[in-house]
Amino acid sequence: MDAKRTPPAAQQTTRRQFIKAVGLASAAVALPTFIPATALGRAGAVAPSERIVVGGIGLGNQGHGDFGGFLGSSDVQYVAVCDVRKNVRDGAKREVDERYKSKDCAAYNDFRQLLARDDIDAVHVATPDHWHTIIATEACRHGKDVFCQKPETLTLREGPLMVECARRYARVFSGGSQRVLEDYRGTVNMCWGGKLGRVLSINVQTSNLSHACNLPPEPVPEGFDWEMWLGPAPWAPYNAKRCAGDFNTRENAWRAYWDYSGGDITDWGAHHFGGATFAVDVREFQPQEIVYNAPEADKPAYLEFVYPNGIRITHCKPGKANMEVDSNENETRPPKPVPGYKGKGGIIGDFLYCVRTREKPFRDIGFAVNTMSLCHLGTIAYRLERSLKWDAAKLTFPGDMEANRFIDRARRQPWQL
Amino acid sequence: MLDEAFEALKTYDWGMDPKVLAPIDQAVVKTHNDPAARKDLESRLLAVLQSQAPRDAKDYVCRQLRTIGTAASVPALEALLAEAELSHMARYALERIPEPQAGQALQRQLSKLSGNLKIGVISSLGVRDQAASAARSVALLRGLLQDPDDAVARAAALALGDIASEGADKALASARPRPALAAVFADASMSCAEKLLAAGHAREAKGTYQRLLKNNPPELVRLAAQRGLKACQPGAL
Numbered sequence: 001m002d003a004k005r006t007p008p009a010a011q012q013t014t015r016r017q018f019i020k021a022v023g024l025a026s027a028a029v030a031l032p033t034f035i036p037a038t039a040l041g042r043a044g045a046v047a048p049s050e051r052i053v054v055g056g057i058g059l060g061n062q063g064h065g066d067f068g069g070f071l072g073s074s075d076v077q078y079v080a081v082c083d084v085r086k087n088v089r090d091g092a093k094r095e096v097d098e099r100y101k102s103k104d105c106a107a108y109n110d111f112r113q114l115l116a117r118d119d120i121d122a123v124h125v126a127t128p129d130h131w132h133t134i135i136a137t138e139a140c141r142h143g144k145d146v147f148c149q150k151p152e153t154l155t156l157r158e159g160p161l162m163v164e165c166a167r168r169y170a171r172v173f174s175g176g177s178q179r180v181l182e183d184y185r186g187t188v189n190m191c192w193g194g195k196l197g198r199v200l201s202i203n204v205q206t207s208n209l210s211h212a213c214n215l216p217p218e219p220v221p222e223g224f225d226w227e228m229w230l231g232p233a234p235w236a237p238y239n240a241k242r243c244a245g246d247f248n249t250r251e252n253a254w255r256a257y258w259d260y261s262g263g264d265i266t267d268w269g270a271h272h273f274g275g276a277t278f279a280v281d282v283r284e285f286q287p288q289e290i291v292y293n294a295p296e297a298d299k300p301a302y303l304e305f306v307y308p309n310g311i312r313i314t315h316c317k318p319g320k321a322n323m324e325v326d327s328n329e330n331e332t333r334p335p336k337p338v339p340g341y342k343g344k345g346g347i348i349g350d351f352l353y354c355v356r357t358r359e360k361p362f363r364d365i366g367f368a369v370n371t372m373s374l375c376h377l378g379t380i381a382y383r384l385e386r387s388l389k390w391d392a393a394k395l396t397f398p399g400d401m402e403a404n405r406f407i408d409r410a411r412r413q414p415w416q417l
Numbered sequence: 418m419l420d421e422a423f424e425a426l427k428t429y430d431w432g433m434d435p436k437v438l439a440p441i442d443q444a445v446v447k448t449h450n451d452p453a454a455r456k457d458l459e460s461r462l463l464a465v466l467q468s469q470a471p472r473d474a475k476d477y478v479c480r481q482l483r484t485i486g487t488a489a490s491v492p493a494l495e496a497l498l499a500e501a502e503l504s505h506m507a508r509y510a511l512e513r514i515p516e517p518q519a520g521q522a523l524q525r526q527l528s529k530l531s532g533n534l535k536i537g538v539i540s541s542l543g544v545r546d547q548a549a550s551a552a553r554s555v556a557l558l559r560g561l562l563q564d565p566d567d568a569v570a571r572a573a574a575l576a577l578g579d580i581a582s583e584g585a586d587k588a589l590a591s592a593r594p595r596p597a598l599a600a601v602f603a604d605a606s607m608s609c610a611e612k613l614l615a616a617g618h619a620r621e622a623k624g625t626y627q628r629l630l631k632n633n634p635p636e637l638v639r640l641a642a643q644r645g646l647k648a649c650q651p652g653a654l
Contacts, residue, residue, distance in 0.1 A: 141604055143637040157544075168607055168641050214473070216432030234476060234506060237431050385446055402449065405484055405513040408544060412505045413537030414568060416575055 046075050052355050053121045055080035057111045057135055059092045061245040062149055063126030066176065067092060069348040070124055070147075071099055076352065079120060082108040086223030109225055111135050115142045122355055124348075125149065126176070128245070128260045130233045133158035134415055140165040140173070147351045149176035150270035151262065152368045156376045157408035159369035160395060161417050166365050174351040174361035175368030177274045181340060181347070184275035187323045191279045192338045198331035199280045201304075201312035203320035204272040208250055209379055210263030215239035232411035233259040262379050265315075269375040272322060273313070274363070277374070279325065282307050283367040286392035287374065290381045301385070303378050315378055380406045419444055426465050429474040438477060445484055455485055466493050472502055479506035486510050488518040495522035504534045512541040520545050520554070527557055536572040543576025551580050559588035562602075570594070571601050578605030581612035586625055603629050603638040610645055623649040 054076045056067050060083065071078045078096050083089040089107045096105035108114045114123070115138055122145040125135050129151050136148045146166070152175045153159045166173040181188075190196050217237030220226045226238045236242065236259070241252040249255045249264040256263060277283045287305035295301040303315040314320065341362050343353025354361040373392065380403055381388050389398050397403035411417070422440040429438065441458075448454040459482070466478045475497075482490050490510065497507035511519045523538050523545070530538055539561065542554045554576075561573035574594070577585040586609035594602040606625050614622035626646040629638060647653060 141600065164608070164611060168604075168611070168645075169637060170640070170644060212435040214431055214433060214435045234509065235502070383446070384449070386449070401515050402484065404515070408513075409483070410505065410508040410512040410537075410541055410544070413533040413540070414572070416536070416540040416543075416572055417579075 048077060051075060051077035052352055053077050053079055053119055055082065055114045055117070055120045055123050056092065057082040057114060057123055057125045058127030058131070058149075059083045060085065060088050061126075061247070062176075063124075064092070066124045066126050066147070066149065066348065067095075069345070070352075071096060073345060073348065073352060075356075078105065080106040080108060080114050080117065082111050082114045084109055084225040084228040109228065112138070115139055115144065120144060122147065122172075122351075124176075128229075128243075128254050129154045129262070129266070130260045131231050133162055133417055134232060134411075136162055136173070137165040137417060140169045140171045143169060143171075145172040145351075145355045146365075147174045147176060147348065148365075148368075150274075150368065151266040151372055151375060152176070152270070152365065153372045153376070154260075154262070154266075155408045156373060156406075157395060158417065159372055163366050163369055170358070172351065172354045172358065172361060173365040174347065174354070175270075175274075175363040175365060175371075176347065177271050177363055177368070177371075178347040179271040180274035180278055180363060180371075183271065184279060184323055187275070187279045187325060188338055191325060191327075192281070192336050194333040194335040196325055196327035197329035197333055199311065199325060199327045199333075201314055201326045202276045202280050203314045203317050203322065203324045204269070204276050204374075205316055205320075205322035206268045206272060207264040208256075209265055209382060210249070210256055210258045210261050213242055213257035213259065215242050230412070232415035234412060262375055265379055265382075266372070266375040269378070270368075270371060273374040274368070274371040275323060276313050277367075277371055279323065280311050280313070282309070282311055282313075283370060285309075286370050286390065287313070287377065288390055288392075290377050290388045290390060292381045292385060292387045294385070301382065303381055305374055305377070313374065315374075423461055423465070426474050426477065427468065427470055429477060430471040431473050433473075441481065445481055448485070456487075456489075459485055459487060459489060463490060463493050466497075475503055476506050479503070479510045482510035483513045486514045486519075488514075488516040490514065491516070491518045491522050494519075495526060498522070498526045498538060499530060499534065501534065504537060508537055508541045512544055524553055524557055527561075532566075533568075536568055539569070539572040539576050543579035546580050551582055552584055555580060555582065555584040555588055558585075559591070562588065562592040562594070567595070567597060570598055574598065574602045574605040578608035581609045583609075583613065583618070583621060585609050586613060586621065590625065590628055599632075600635055600638060603634055603642070607638075607641060607645060614645075614649060619649045619651075 052075055054070050059067050059081055070076050081089050081092040081096065093105045093107040097103050123139050124147040125132060126149040127135060132148055132152055136146050139146050191199050216239060218239050220238040229243055242254065244253040246253050249267050254260040255267050261267060285307055287307050289306040291304040291306065293302050299318045300316065302317045305313040341347065341350035342359060343349045347362065350362045377390055384403060388400060388403050391398050395407060418440040422438050425437040444458055448458060462478045462481055466475055494507045494511050497503040511523060523542050527538050539558065558573045558577050562570055564570045574589060577589055586606065589602060589606045589609065592602060606629060610622040610625040623646060626642045629642040
């Protein structure tokens with residue numbers, strides 16, 4: 001199905017008008033949001049004209065996993081794929097066409113062409129991290145709902161821009177960490193259930209930060225748009241290992257390199273810190289202080305993130321396991337209901353459900369950005385080897401001109417947020 | 418060790434092990450409270466930047482100047498803004514150097530550049546968002562809103578949306594965007610209105626949303642402006 005073969009205008013307008021007209025119930029843009037539960041075909045089979053029209057941007061590795069999740073949903077009409085590697089986008093197009101027994105799926109090298117299509121309701125984005133914010137904010141400006149893989153941001157400045165853009169256009173915007181809910185449910189249930197009493201701290205374990213990449217030039221493979229892959233990142237010569245999309249965060253893959261990723265602290269940190277902030281219920285906040293504990297003879301450096309309510313999230317604290325909670329069991333706490341996914345089908349199902357109902361998804365971009373702030377703040381503290389104060393509302397390290405330089409990085413022209 | 422690293426930097430090129438430069442990386446961190454050592458480090462980096470060193474070496478220098486560069490680095494960085502290969506990395510440093518000279522260098526070069534290099538400088542001016550120089554940047558960007566190059570006009574509008582001052586809002590209000598740019602101009606205006614509203618200037622924000630609604634905007638903008646207008650009502654926030 002391409003732009004010329006969209007469903008009948010009246011049906012399409014009904015669905016799209018609804019999706020675009022009803023905002024998320026955020027404080028800044030509050031509108032009445034009465035949602036008739038049966039109005040959008042949620043019960044039973046979904047008519048093609050009422051399916052959510054989806055396109056995908058960045059379809060290798062994790063992106064291909066997301067692609068399969070969306071394509072396999074009966075709630076979705078998948079119409080367009082985008083990747084800077086011709087073989088990847090052609091392969092994805094083939095899969096879409098095989099599913100629908102047609103040749104209608106459009107394949108794009110440039111995400112802007114996909115976003116310009118009026119018939120697309122939602123996009124999923126799984127490019128390397130340095131592209132996320134540019135693509136996601138542009139998608140919001142085009143009225144698309146967004147499912148963006150973690151780590152959602154590469155810098156601290158990108159976070160609030162993503163949230164502002166999503167709220168401005170009342171977009172449903174979900175981050176992409178399925179592990180926050182699915183891997184740490186036991187810890188979450190103990191904390192929220194009151195069994196642990198007053199929670200004091202939780203520890204997160206990740207390994208390395210990203211680092212410089214100086215691999216030698218190699219010929220650019222045919223069909224690979226290297227300039228577009230680099231996009232806003234500093235120019236560098238093509239090397240297959242520089243842009244490899246496997247999940248190695250240490251070496252020979254883009255997740256290991258500073259220009260494209262924060263390394264393990266952002267890649268796994270997006271999961272672990274997401275789980276930790278959920279477990280100790282600080283998803284709506286960012287820390288106000290990052291305490292850097294210098295390495296000692298047999299102990300590596302570690303961090304403590306201090307929240308305004310006194311809760312601490314530690315990172316790599318010696319002797320502590322991942323997601324290990326410290327609490328005072330003598331101070332009882334009443335149990336509270338644990339939020340979870342809406343709809344069916346995990347985190348993608350949650351997103352699709354929210355596209356219809358205009359509710360906030362489980363990993364709403366606001367929560368995701370707060371999680372990512374821990375990853376980025378931690379990276380800066382480790383790099384500068386010192387403690388930091390953080391004012392999230394003003395997006396600044398008060399009185400610390402040097403740390404403030406790390407809040408963002410200039411994007412290669414012509415890319416701009 | 419540091420001397421050896423600077424020697425290696427003179428010929429640093431893609432394919433060399435970045436560990437040879439680790440002593441410079443470490444010196445940047447360790448000199449945090451040592452202005453004299455920082456000044457010396459900056460001078461040595463600038464010497465490489467102004468030499469015939471390979472592009473990769475100069476790229477590395479700009480990355481370090483992003484962290485330790487001062488006004489002393491600005492002339493050498495400004496000289497690179499017109500060089501296609503190094504303009505971005507010059508901005509990589511200039512955009513994050515807090516001294517006003519860095520912003521002034523970007524402002525000076527704006528009229529001398531065209532195409533993508535100009536767009537890059539425009540975006541950096543928007544990001545720097547310094548109170549001391551924002552008024553001058555706003556005036557310069559305002560003049561680009563009617564640029565015949567759509568990409569330049571778009572970049573100027575987004576940069577004004579980044580600055581998001583009352584002056585930026587007025588500059589956008591005075592512009593008459595071509596149809597293809599109407600949505601992005603409206604987006605920038607709403608960015609300004611949101612900042613004005615957050616700063617307690619509800620009347621000005623309301624004026625911006627009302628202006629947008631008067632111009633028969635696309636549906637997406639109309640709905641966003643209506644939500645913004647609603648948020649301007651007393652007690653809405």
